[in-house]
Amino acid sequence: MTRPPTLRDVAAASGVAISTASRALTKPGRVNERTATRVREAARQLGYAPSPTGRALSSGRTRMVALLVPDVTNPYFFGIVRGTAARLRADGYVHVLVDAEESVEAEERALRALRPTVDGAVLAASRLDDDRLEAWSHEFPMVTVNRPVPDQSGVLVDTAGGTGQALAHLASLGHRRVAYAGGPRASWSDRRRRAVLRTAAKRLGVEVVFLGPFVPRREDGAAAADAVLHADVTAVLAFDDLLAFGILDRLAERGVDVPGAMSVVGCDDVFGADLVRPGLTTIAAPLERAGHAAADLLLARLDPTHPGGTVTVELPTHLVVRGSTGTAPLRVVT
Amino acid sequence: MTRPPTLRDVAAASGVAISTASRALTKPGRVNERTATRVREAARQLGYAPSPTGRALSSGRTRMVALLVPDVTNPYFFGIVRGTAARLRADGYVHVLVDAEESVEAEERALRALRPTVDGAVLAASRLDDDRLEAWSHEFPMVTVNRPVPDQSGVLVDTAGGTGQALAHLASLGHRRVAYAGGPRASWSDRRRRAVLRTAAKRLGVEVVFLGPFVPRREDGAAAADAVLHADVTAVLAFDDLLAFGILDRLAERGVDVPGAMSVVGCDDVFGADLVRPGLTTIAAPLERAGHAAADLLLARLDPTHPGGTVTVELPTHLVVRGSTGTAPLRVVT
DNA sequence: GGACCGGAGACAAACGTTTGCCGATGGTTG
DNA sequence: CAACCATCGGCAAACGTTTGTCTCCGGTCC
Structure with missing residues (x-):
């Protein structure tokens, strides 16, 4: 492990001052092309690589x-x-x-x-x-x-829009009373989804029961599932897939057939959504994008x-239908 | 966004030289306690935080x-x-x-x-x-x-040992002919597991069929599953959980009951191993550790x-039994 | 031929910290 | 009282880079 070459070594090797070497490597046109070539060649030969630390100290930027x-x-x-x-x-x-x-x-x-x-x-x-x-x-x-x-500037994933789409999907399957197992109060997405659900519910003629807040973890799905079963609904929209996983666990535990007796929709389409059985119908968020x-x-x-100014990028979502949603069970009208 | 205070500011504020300020903050005992206190107080008041870049340049270490x-x-x-x-x-x-x-x-x-x-x-x-x-x-x-x-120095996870344990588990369930769906040739773990399987098989009186190499991805599980079915075995040890997931997919697709007709064992116990149905029996690796x-x-x-010298840490694994392994099906003796 | 100009290279300061070394001060010892 | 020593603070160099400014040189224009 020998000391890596510095700009000083390059300068010495090519017979110029350090400043010239620096400019030769970073400011095209600032130095004579012949000199620049000489410097570049020396740098190549020595295996010179600029020190990020030195750069950072001088420029104030660390990259x-x-x-x-x-x-x-x-x-x-x-x-x-x-x-x-x-x-x-x-x-x-x-x-x-x-x-x-x-x-x-x-x-x-x-x-x-x-x-x-x-x-x-x-x-x-x-x-x-x-x-x-x-x-x-x-x-x-x-x-x-x-x-x-x-x-x-910020990026927003339009899961609210996807939630509307999911509700329409459930409505088209005959569901008339649907639960929303909500996430943390502080969540901006949660607030927006509640708003969207309210208006979409009216439009679609579907009743939405708001439950929660639940912590979006698999362990907390049990409480959510129990609340859902108690709410006399035929389908549930979960705040996210982790919560949906937990709901599926609990429903299986309690012997509730999915999707026969209860449809479940998740959100995000994370790793694992297609591993569970039945596969989880979910709102796919383009997270990598x-x-x-x-x-x-x-x-x-x-x-x-760059000119500057703040930009907000909103990314669309789409519904991925798997096995966890199906036609609404016939309900006994009391 | 105002310029953050530097050591120079701290020194000026406490009426000492920069070097003294530096030592007061980093070399306990090197400067008079009263002076040191004064410097520390000034640093606190100014909200001074040492610049990692400056440190790095001087010390050659970036932390x-x-x-x-x-x-x-x-x-x-x-x-x-x-x-x-x-x-x-x-x-x-x-x-x-x-x-x-x-x-x-x-x-x-x-x-x-x-x-x-x-x-x-x-x-x-x-x-x-x-x-x-x-x-x-x-x-x-x-x-x-x-x-x-x-x-x-290095850390090794003893999945080979776990593999032996898994084979014993299968043997105890009555399996007599087991496939190993192996990973990449370059994998050190794979080589070790093959060796362990060979000796364990002899000891347990189980026949092991070596298949592969397969790329440890879910998509490649289909090829592995087909090879397994062709190998006339009643159980398979997969190189890792991802491959096991793919094998489960394919077996379901081909109507093979797990664990009724085929037992499946994964490796690593990654996120998702308890999401699949049946739950995946797998060799849990203490990855966080x-x-x-x-x-x-x-x-x-x-x-x-530190004294130096190289150390190799070997971490044990253990078998987590879930639903994907069961007693061997009765085989028709031909 | 002098004023001016642009090109090309060098000098040196700056970024913020650490640290080797020196000097000053004050106290102890023989 | 001199010699020595320990304590404590300061000066300045070093880390590697970028960049403002200066100088030198040759050429061009009037």
């Missing part, structure tokens, strides 16, 4: 971007991780993945630690409250996913030559 | 560690990611996650790019061949998972006060 997720093991984030990673790599940025442990404190600790280290961050499903989130958004460049912040778009917005914002 | 995985969306790596992330965070290191896209070129590109940026790396399931891997291991500190490298141990070894190696 690193962080992705903050509340829980790396939640399959919801896989697509996002993949999307941001691909986009960042394309621009030669280093991808820093941070797990905020589902905790506000850990998330703020991470942001504090990262601020001087990264040029910007993508926040996927931040657990911060609105005020703190907005405060942080002034601290350094960030882009949020599924979480609008005033005067900041969302990650990609978020990174895209962030990189645009980091580019000093 | 960043990379985790290289072939594919971030493979659930196998979730546990590892989580384990390394937790361990690194505990020591205040920044966690850089890199997806090598299942390609040797991308992996080498990533290593080259990362070498000057991170202090070391954890390689989980590297796709590099032995020579290149060893060459890289001389270039900068690294720890491998499930991939022994000469003179380097593996990630933790790998990060642990790397940090020890990075610590200059």
Whole structure:
């Protein structure tokens, strides 16, 4: 492990000053082409690679971007991780993945630690409250996913639209009374979906029973399933696939046939939605595209030559029908 | 976004030289306690935080560690990611996650790019061949998972031992002829499992049919399942859970009852193994612990006060029995 | 022939930190 | 009282890069 060559070595080898060597390698046209060639050749021969640290110190930019997720093991984030990673790599940025442990404190600790280290961050499903989130958004460049912040660019996945589509699907199968097993009150998606369901229900002539909030974890599906069974409905829309998995578990445990006696719809189409039996009908979210778009917005914002201005990208969803939804059972009219 | 305070500001505020301020904050005892207190107070008041970049340039260490995985969306790596992330965070290191896209070129590109940026790396399931891997291991500190490298520390998950256990489980259920749907030839785990199976088969009086290699993806399970059915066996050990998922898919498609007509055993116990129906009997690998141990070894190696020497940690596995294995069907003796 | 100009290279400062070394101060010891 | 030593603070170099500014040189224009 010998000391890697520096610009100084390149300069010495090609008989020019360090500044000239620097410009020869980074500012095309600034130095005589013959000299530049000489420098480049020396650099090649020595195997010179610029030191990111030196660069960062001088330029104030590290060419690193962080992705903050509340829980790396939640399959919801896989697509996002993949999307941001691909986009960042394309621009030669280093991808820093941070797990905020589902905790506000850990998330703020991470942001504090990262601020001087990264040029910007993508926040996927931040657990911060609105005020703190907005405060942080002034601290350094960030882009949020599924979480609008005033005067900041962001990516929104239109699961609300998909929810309307899912309700229509259920209505077309004859369901007349449907439960919504909702997510956390703080969730922006949840609020929007409730609103959409209310109007769509009216339009479709379907009754929607709102249940929850439930924590979107598989373990919490049991409580949700019990509430659903108690609500006298023939179908349930779950806040997300994890909750739907839990609901399926519990329904099987209680001997309720899916979709014969109860139809179940998830949301996101995460890894595993096609593993369960019956396969889970779900609202597919283009998560990889969302990650990609978020990174895209962030990189645009980091580019000093870029015009600026905030942009909100809204991505459409679509319903994937698998085995967990079917025609409504005949109900005994009392 | 105002310029963050530097050591220079702290020094000015407390009326000492920069060097004194630096020592007051990082070298306990080196400066007079009263002065040190004054400096610390000034730092606190200004909200001073040392610049990682400045530190890195001066010390040559970035306090960043990379985790290289072939594919971030493979659930196998979730546990590892989580384990390394937790361990690194505990020591205040920044966690850089890199997806090598299942390609040797991308992996080498990533290593080259990362070498000057991170202090070391954890390689989980590297796709590099032995020579290149060893060459890289001389270039900068690294720890491998499930991939022994000469003179380097590493973590091994004893799936081979688990495989023996799984075979015993099948034998106890009356299976006498079992298939092994193997993984890539390059896989160290695969080679070891084949060896273990050979001796265990002899001991248990079970015949093992070796099939494959198969690419450990769900899509490739179909080919594996067909080969298994053709091999006239009553049970199959799959290289990993993803392949097992695919095998289950295909068996269902072909109307083969699991576990009535065929028992299936996976490996790793990834997310989803308890979602499929029947639940997948599998060899549970302590992946989070593996990630933790790998990060642990790397940090020890990075610590200059540490004695040094290479260590190999071997982690045990255990069999998780779910619904996909059952008693062997009665075979018609021909 | 002098003024002007542009090209091309070099000098040096700046980014923020750590650390080797020196000097000053004050106290202890012989 | 001199010699020595420990304590504590400061100066300055070093890490590797970028970039503002200066100089030198040759050419062009009037």
